[in-house]
Amino acid sequence: MANRTRRTVKSQDRIPKAVDRAMDKQLPSNGHIEPGISVRMGPVEKLDGDAPLTNGNNNGKRKSRGSFPNGKTYKDNSTSGEEDDIPLSKRRRTSQQTKKVQDSDSDMDDIPLAVRKPPKATAAQIGASSDSDTPLTERLVKEKESIEKAAEKTAQAIRAKEKAAGAKRKAKVESDSDDDVPLAKAKKPKVPIKKTANGVKKDDSDSDVPLKKKVTPKKTKVKAEPATPAKKAKGKAVKTEEDQAVEDEEEEYRWWEDPTKGDGTKKWNTLEHNGVVFPPPYEPLPKHVKLVYDGVPVTLHPDAEEVATFYGSMLHSTVNVENPTFNKNFFEDFTTYLDKTGHGKDKAGNTIKIKKFDKCDFKPIFEWFEAERAKKKALPAAEKKALKAEKDAAEAAYMFCMWDGRKQKVGNFRVEPPGLFRGRGEHPKTGRVKKRVAPEQVTLNIGKEAKAPEAPAGHRWKEIKHDQEGTWLAMWQENINGAYKYVMLAANSDIKGQSDYKKFEKARELKKHIDRIRKDYQKDLKSEKMADRQRATAIYLIDQFALRAGNEKGEDEADTVGCCSLKFQHVTLKQPNTVVFDFLGKDSIRFYDEVQVDLQVFKNLKIFKKPPKGEGDDIFDRLTTSALNKHLTSYMPGLTAKVFRTYNASWTMARLLKDMKAVGSDAEKVAAYNAANREVAVLCNHKRTVAASHAASMEKLNERINGIRYQVWRTKMMMIDIDPKIKKKKGAEFFERPEDLDEEWIKKHQEAVVEEERTKTQKKFEKQNEKLKADGEKEMPDKELKQRLQVANDLEKKYKKENKTGKVEAEGKGPTVDKLDTKIQTLEQRIKTMTVQAEDKEGNKEVALGTSKINYIDPRLTVVFSKKFNVPIEKFFSKTLREKFDWAIKSVDENWEF
DNA sequence: CGCTTTGATTCAGCGGCGGCTAC
């Protein structure tokens, strides 16, 4: 399906008045308009840009996912100030609301930096970091919790930094009106590094080369220039350590607010760590386990055998093993290993040439791995524990590093093990062999004064760097895509926390500019200049629907898109103003949404899709992500498309939490919070594949509910058994059996209940006998079992009788109508709880809440909610999340606002 | 390049349940 052909149909530079007018009349011949007009849509009168942001979903159920493209609508109805009466779930953002929030927040946006106290190092800490004689390992192990670190610099560094960033951006070529940059200027990189769209447009006549696909050879320029001013700034403001020691005692070091950290220039002064952990070396298969080729077991060189095990150990993974690309890529790579190491030998020592994938039988290898897996699983708990302890001890030295004298957790200190590359979606390279990484490929980044860890015996590192502008500890290049892999600190480290803080502060900063930005793009939606109009339209989509920027992608990557890279076929237009998005986004996750947009946006999209454009052509052929981001940066330093996602997500969450009423139990408050979380996740299109077990577990849950409903009915019947007059008193309706619980269902249900009772009895009997046997006592006779099974039999009989007579004998001792009434209440309550649970589960089956919680929702919102509603933060943040968001938990009171 | 964002996979711990024991 993937249409990878890049065509060069390009929009005209200017939009002729005639075209504009024609579009106003909505000539059906243009731009792939679907005729179907939704009946529920009223006339749209407004063009003021306050289309809803969030999903006005009904009851939290999103029906528009997958193949049910309906239910989710973005009706552009009124924005009268009556929003307070609209139920939460139906609320949409309006520009008024935005404004309100902004105004009320304006006085609390930022504490002046000057007011904040810079941290200082304590004497103890100074001692620690300068103590380079003690081995790091030893110190790390003893190290309790080191204190604040030395801080330098000031807001100047930031400003210098931002200037630098500005210079970098300037380096990009882009002028919206410039169609004629000579092709020659667009140099191709020698190495296939990541492409950077630079906005150079190609000639109209050249229809084989994609419009946006130029790469700027900018590397050197970008790095060298900006570094200078930044460096200067940082050099001058270093505090003395004494100063710091003094201040430290006064108040806790609010490291996340320290502008010197994580701001682009020097990230650390001293850095000590122990390097990385390599995966264990390959252990050849035992002699009796071999790849079978054409019926013959073959002995492979260990290197080739290892590759064979990569495949052999994943035979259960049908998504891979049944994917032709995967198999083709794997076998191609496997063959090169075989060619290099010599092909296999049979028992007699004859060479067996492995030529056909279809003749390879990896089953024996698979089974061996399965057996090993099972063996490991069956290990006694104590042994498992010992094994784990051993591993932990071996890795302890790598788990932490010393960063400016503070002990910090390292994130991914394990070098990625070799295997088969999977990739996501239809990745062209799926199945390729991901090679084992040797120390010779690994570059370390570490303090100059620190003692670099030794490479494993017999090896050396590729390089030892002292790059204080990098936050990584180690790095290597991976062989599939040539991407760089970095070892960095864990999410709860100072450096990550600070960068997190800055991210959300940046999003909050956007509040101050959003009105102007929206006003501008509303205006530019009508610009005569095609480039401007496309840009405005793109920003509209990013702002309203939380699309990603959408960089161009290469032929050797999965074919996914974002806003700027949307293609003709990804957007369908339905009169008068409905837009249907259907494309694969990041990670090949489907983005499907049917929305209503401003008429001008609708019209623009129509123009952008105008013939001769067709399948495969860019909708935004005059726009690149860099041009877009460059434009955004002019509003606010550091503003890019991505910031809108953070802003919109947090803003949405803030609005939902703000309007929430503090009622009910903790559980109810948590449920309400989760519902808001879910709305944000839906906004960001964070999906997960429905678990294989979902349908079954749903079925089970529903059956349990029905079982209880059946009990309710039976209990009602018991009332009649006790007091026949009750039927009149309560009305016949009360005693009617729910329709869906028909006779067929009841029969089945009864059988299942009886059967369950039987197996339970049987199991218990067997277990007891086993025990008796083990104790050397006499086992119980089968007669005993029979007797016990009588309970089940009686139950069966009772049901039969009930079915026949239509009556239910009252159960329990001394049953009364009152007692039964109470029982029904209890049962009804359980049904209610379970029904909510079931709905929740169903609604959540394809929504991933975690991603937005971890990356998009300002954690301070959660902290405020927790404080305001008096629900422990533990109910919202797991231990790791609490650590990651330590800065947020410590920094706000319940009056803080996003 | 270097960092954040992302969903899948793997792992661990929690809660429910039945059984057993002590009273």
Added chain:
DNA sequence: CGTAGCCGCCGCTGAATCAAAGC
């Protein structure tokens, strides 16, 4: 004999880990 309380097992959920993909 009935019952409260504790223990161990099991299934499941949520947390941690992992590595790819995006900007």
